[in-house]
Amino acid sequence: MSAPIIAVIAFAHISPFHLSVPCVVFGDEHPGLPRFILRVCAVESGSLPSSAGFSISCQYGLEALDGADIIILPSWEAGRPVPPRLLLALQQAAARGVQIVGLCLGAYVLAEAGLLDGRAATTHWAYAEDFALRYPQVRLDPTVLYVEDGQMLTSAGTAAGLDCCLHLLRQRYGAELANGVARRLVVPPHRQGGQAQFIEQPLPASAGDSRLAVLLDWIRANLAEPHSLDSLADKAAMSRRSFTRHFRQLTGRTVSQWLLDERLALSQRLLESADHNIEQIARLTGFGSPESLRHHFRQRYAVSPSQWRQSFQ
Structure with missing residues (x-):
């Protein structure tokens, strides 16, 4: 391959x-992963000035988008006109079925190309x-870290680009x-919640939050x-009301939402890497019954646990 x-x-x-x-x-x-062929493709010819004061020299131009399996646009400048040749290259890639990723304000370019029309997307909350x-x-959702709709994948601001690429x-x-x-x-493998939890409460603000x-x-x-x-x-030695408020501030989720996310994430890992049967996985993840696991798994991922396991064998 x-x-x-x-x-x-x-x-x-x-x-x-x-x-x-x-x-x-x-x-x-990275150990265990195939070595990717990475092509950094310049929109303009010649040396590119960066926002940090040094220049970047690229070996490839936009013609190197041909044959790519994934195209990633790392942000953009809001309000900056998009060169027609870039729009055309992205539209042609989309027509070939290539997965296209817009990190942060890169969603502007995908939207300008018409690739997000009728699709769910996100971008940095400050520009929502x-x-x-x-x-x-575009069906914009400014509360999530990243969202995938068909072959289009967009992420929220700055560090959410890492979440998106790990996805x-x-x-x-x-x-x-x-x-x-x-x-x-040295980053979390999967951050639960959405942009709101980082906008309003980036760090625990009290001893209670640290305890949580x-x-x-x-x-x-x-x-x-x-x-x-x-x-x-x-267990947290807090009132129900105080616990609910602090939990929401810390995670951006309700307790039931957060528990479901964690149980589904664990079920994914067990399906991919363990020999447990569905009943055992349902018990280990706290779903209780295979029926409950199958219901929530299919509702979230649109496939059954067995189909998920088969895709990683």
Whole structure:
């Protein structure tokens, strides 16, 4: 099998951080993963000035998008006109069925090309209002870290680009290998919740929130046990009302939503890497019954647990 080709689009005044995100995920060698063919493709010819004051020299131009398996656009400058040749290249790639990724404000370019019309998408929360006014035909969701709709994948601001690229790895090669890359990069393998949790409350603001962070780690290690709002509030030594408020501030989710996310994530890992049968996985993840596991799994991922397992064998 030939190595996957990842084409990353660079342009004048690009942020070096945004450009580095797909390069470090797909350009570095990671144990267990295939070596990707990474092509950084310049929109303009010649040396490209970056936003940090140094220049970037690219070996490839937009013609190198041909043959790419995934095309990634790392951000953009809001309000900056998009060159027609870039729009055409993306439209042609979309017609070939290529997966196209817009990190942060890269969603503007995908929307300008008409590739997000009628689709769900996201972008940096600070630009959500402007984006919605410019592209009302896009179903913008400014609360999530990333969203995939068909062959289009968009992410929220800055560090969410890492979440998005790790999602691409997890989608193709499973949670364990993607988690290994995350560990090497010293980032969470999968951040639950959405942009809101980072906008309003980026760090625990009280001793109670720090106590909750410890509790979350304990719950993850004991997902097989039955958990309720009351039992967890008692364990945190907080009132039900105070626990609910602090939990929402810390995670951006309700207790039931967060528990479901964690149980589904664990079921994914067990299906990909363990020999447990569906009944055992349902018990280990706290779903209780295979029927409950199948219901929630299919509702979230549109495939059955068995189909998910087969795709990683």
